[in-house]
Amino acid sequence: MKHPIVLLVLTNFREFLRQPGAVFWAVFFPVLMAGGLGLAFTQKGELNQKIAFVGNDQTEEKSWSKKVGNETTGFTNYEFLNVGFDEGLVLLKRGTVDLIVKKEGEDYKYHFDPLNPEAQLAYINLTAALNGNQTLSNGEDVVPLKEIGSRYIDFLVPGLMAMGVMMSCMWGISYGLIEKRSKMLLRRMVATPMRKAHFMTALLVSRTVMSAIEASILVVFSWFFFDIHIEGSFSALVVLYLSGTLAFAGIAILTASRTDNTYVGNGILNAVVMPMMILSGIFFSYHGFPDWAVSVIRLFPLTIFADTARAIFIEGAGWSQIVLPVGVLAGLGLVCMSIGMKVFKWY
Amino acid sequence: MKEVQIAARQVIKHFKDVKAVNGIDLTIYKGEFVALLGPNGAGKTTLVEMIEGIQKPDSGEIKLKGMTWAEHAGQLHQIIGLSLQETRFIEKLRVRETLELFASFYGLGSERVEEVLELVNLTEKQKAFTDKLSGGQRQRMALGISLLNEPEILLLDEPTTGLDPNARRELWDILLNLRKRKGTTLILTTHYMEEAAYLCDRIVIMDQGNILAEGTLKQLLSKHVKGEIIDFTVDRPMERDVLPGQQAILNYTFDKDTLSGELLVTDIVKFLPDFLLYVQQEKIQIDSLECRKLTLDDLFTSMTGRHINQ
Ligand SMILES: Nc1ncnc2c1ncn2[C@@H]1O[C@H](COP(=O)(O)OP(=O)(O)O)[C@@H](O)[C@H]1O
Ligand SMILES: [Mg+2]
Numbered sequence: 196m197k198h199p200i201v202l203l204v205l206t207n208f209r210e211f212l213r214q215p216g217a218v219f220w221a222v223f224f225p226v227l228m229a230g231g232l233g234l235a236f237t238q239k240g241e242l243n244q245k246i247a248f249v250g251n252d253q254t255e256e257k258s259w260s261k262k263v264g265n266e267t268t269g270f271t272n273y274e275f276l277n278v279g280f281d282e283g284l285v286l287l288k289r290g291t292v293d294l295i296v297k298k299e300g301e302d303y304k305y306h307f308d309p310l311n312p313e314a315q316l317a318y319i320n321l322t323a324a325l326n327g328n329q330t331l332s333n334g335e336d337v338v339p340l341k342e343i344g345s346r347y348i349d350f351l352v353p354g355l356m357a358m359g360v361m362m363s364c365m366w367g368i369s370y371g372l373i374e375k376r377s378k379m380l381l382r383r384m385v386a387t388p389m390r391k392a393h394f395m396t397a398l399l400v401s402r403t404v405m406s407a408i409e410a411s412i413l414v415v416f417s418w419f420f421f422d423i424h425i426e427g428s429f430s431a432l433v434v435l436y437l438s439g440t441l442a443f444a445g446i447a448i449l450t451a452s453r454t455d456n457t458y459v460g461n462g463i464l465n466a467v468v469m470p471m472m473i474l475s476g477i478f479f480s481y482h483g484f485p486d487w488a489v490s491v492i493r494l495f496p497l498t499i500f501a502d503t504a505r506a507i508f509i510e511g512a513g514w515s516q517i518v519l520p521v522g523v524l525a526g527l528g529l530v531c532m533s534i535g536m537k538v539f540k541w542y
Numbered sequence: 543m544k545e546v547q548i549a550a551r552q553v554i555k556h557f558k559d560v561k562a563v564n565g566i567d568l569t570i571y572k573g574e575f576v577a578l579l580g581p582n583g584a585g586k587t588t589l590v591e592m593i594e595g596i597q598k599p600d601s602g603e604i605k606l607k608g609m610t611w612a613e614h615a616g617q618l619h620q621i622i623g624l625s626l627q628e629t630r631f632i633e634k635l636r637v638r639e640t641l642e643l644f645a646s647f648y649g650l651g652s653e654r655v656e657e658v659l660e661l662v663n664l665t666e667k668q669k670a671f672t673d674k675l676s677g678g679q680r681q682r683m684a685l686g687i688s689l690l691n692e693p694e695i696l697l698l699d700e701p702t703t704g705l706d707p708n709a710r711r712e713l714w715d716i717l718l719n720l721r722k723r724k725g726t727t728l729i730l731t732t733h734y735m736e737e738a739a740y741l742c743d744r745i746v747i748m749d750q751g752n753i754l755a756e757g758t759l760k761q762l763l764s765k766h767v768k769g770e771i772i773d774f775t776v777d778r779p780m781e782r783d784v785l786p787g788q789q790a791i792l793n794y795t796f797d798k799d800t801l802s803g804e805l806l807v808t809d810i811v812k813f814l815p816d817f818l819l820y821v822q823q824e825k826i827q828i829d830s831l832e833c834r835k836l837t838l839d840d841l842f843t844s845m846t847g848r849h850i851n852q
Contacts, residue, residue, distance in 0.1 A: 199646040206635060206643050213634035378630040383687075386596060386626075388619040389647040542596055 203397030225359045225413045229352055233421050236347040244317055247283030248275040249297040263324045267337045344509045352417045353504035354477035356410045361497050363406040364443035365468055369451035373460035385541045403440050426511035435517050438524040439500040445531030452535040471497035496527055544571040547695055547727045553602035555588050562588040564751030575721060577738035578731040580748035581850050586731035587627050590699050594624050623693030625684040627700050633673035637664055637683055640672055648691045662686040662716060678709025698730045714741055733850055735838040754845050767841050771834050772805040777827040786816040
């Protein structure tokens with residue numbers, strides 16, 4: 196005879212591991228993201244950018260390229276497409292080019308969206324280059340950073356880990372609960388002497404273990420391929436991870452506390468997950484947003500989790516720096532969980 | 543004196559404007575097999591789930607062995623077994639794993655699981671994933687789960703709906719076996735008259751939240767409706783007034799589209815010769831003729847004007 200918690204945990208594992216799709220998204224997807232994005236941004240070498248060139252029809256060439264930059268600043272290869280102005284506009288709307296250069300006599304006119312940073316950079320580079328200089332700067336004052344901890348992959352991996360925990364908890368817990376409710380399985384289970392606390396404990400335990408495995412695979416992969424290091428305290432990272440898991444498990448239980456409709460459940464889940472995925476600075480820093488937005492974004496649990504994880508990974512943060520975020524995450528988790536349990540619909 | 547197992551008094555449950563259960567009194571004794579028979583929407587599930595403690599009555603009282611759900615939920619969970627009208631189990635779990643999970647809630651181990659697998663003929667299917675089971679196997683698994691704790695009171699909500707006759711028969715045999723060996727008290731809901739008639743000592747006919755009639759099959763048929771039925775089809779319409787033996791006719795219906803009639807008569811042996819003679823004289827051609835005893839469906843129809851399976 197085994198304890199019900201043991202069998203409930205086993206059941207959760209079996210349910211998860213026997214669905215190859217779920218395993219793929221939870222384990223391999225974050226690793227693929229790290230791998231793909233890591234490669235794309237660490238081996239970037241030269242940048243290529245297309246520019247629409249509206250000339251005065253003297254050249255017959257369809258396109259030509261010009262390399263701008265030097266060894267220290269890195270090169271950008273501009274490929275000029277010889278087109279009419281209208282055609283250039285179409286290319287710009289499609290996103291093929293960011294900027295149209297129009298030659299008027301000996302002068303150049305630049306057409307671009309001043310809010311587009313890529314176009315701005317191209318404009319600055321090209322005004323210099325087309326006027327005969329190689330770049331604005333000769334690169335003597337540039338010190339290239341190649342140190343571990345300052346690369347894009349160093350920024351990315353802690354965020355991916357936090358995101359992985361969020362996804363694992365939200366989908367794993369919410370979806371499982373809603374499905375069991377819609378199948379009348381929750382109703383069937385509480386019609387036995389099963390203790391509700393056992394059910395919830397098993398849910399938390401199995402999810403903590405699963406997302407720990409997922410996170411470890413990601414970190415080990417990144418360490419192996421990209422030489423990622425955890426500069427700060429490993430035990431602090433573990434505690435942070437546990438508080439993050441608690442936070443998202445709580446949110447998941449709350450979102451799944453009432454509905455028995457998987458479509459409604461999906462909608463609620465996406466409404467909670469998507470804003471954080473996009474805004475919490477997992478892939479790119481959120482500091483590009485206006486100040487008021489940044490102050491809101493910093494309150495999201497995923498932002499707190501990802502930023503603190505980064506502080507541990509990159510900045511070498513230890514216990515003293517994580518007390519507040521860990522407290523906030525754990526508190527949020529406990530509050531959501533107790534509300535969720537209060538209003539939870541078993542039938 | 544028979545021991546009362548379940549007592550429901552003036553139980554009412556309404557949903558918005560639907561009176562799902564509308565003041566029901568029901569007493570069930572130890573070892574009885576009782577069928578709740580009624581069409582869809584009669585309130586069977588609502589009543590059974592209130593007895594199971596899953597739904598709460600708006601008013602009225604339900605006691606199982608003298609205990610109420612409000613006070614004795616823990617004990618009651620130990621002594622009842624149930625299958626819901628519609629439970630789908632975890633697809634990626636095997637039959638045996640599912641039973642072991644539920645067994646653990648009762649503090650039972652693999653030995654009991656093996657016994658139950660044997661009991662519901664699923665030993666050979668124990669390694670199958672639950673989503674690969676046939677309808678009959680799935681219902682037998684649900685029954686197996688409900689039997690894990692050797693319940694004193696078993697409540698099965700439409701255990702055979704949607705099953706083919708063989709699968710249904712297999713389930714019936716398991717239940718009859720249970721009655722012989724364990725003396726379990728059973729409430730089963732169904733809209734199959736044969737099932738109620740074959741399995742149960744007592745039949746409770748429900749419609750629109752009320753109990754229309756209850757008793758043994760014999761009692762129901764003799765107390766509530768008398769007579770026998772003649773079904774026939776002919777080549778032209780026949781009015782009731784022209785038929786012979788008027789005083790023997792209890793009820794007559796004729797469908798002009800299909801040219802088929804149904805006669806309810808007090809005594810078929812007396813009535814039929816006159817009827818056949820009349821048909822012969824009038825040169826009416828009979829395409830079919832069938833005489834039969836009354837069924838529960840006729841009873842239901844006589845009380846509600848509808849058929850059970852409609
Ligand atoms: N949760 C509910 N909400 C609203 N109406 C319900 C609910 N459950 C049952 N009903 C209604 O109560 C009536 C009885 O339903 P039910 O007990 O399921 O009947 P049966 O099991 O005999 O088919 C039906 O009209 C049904 O639509
Ligand atoms: Mg029903």
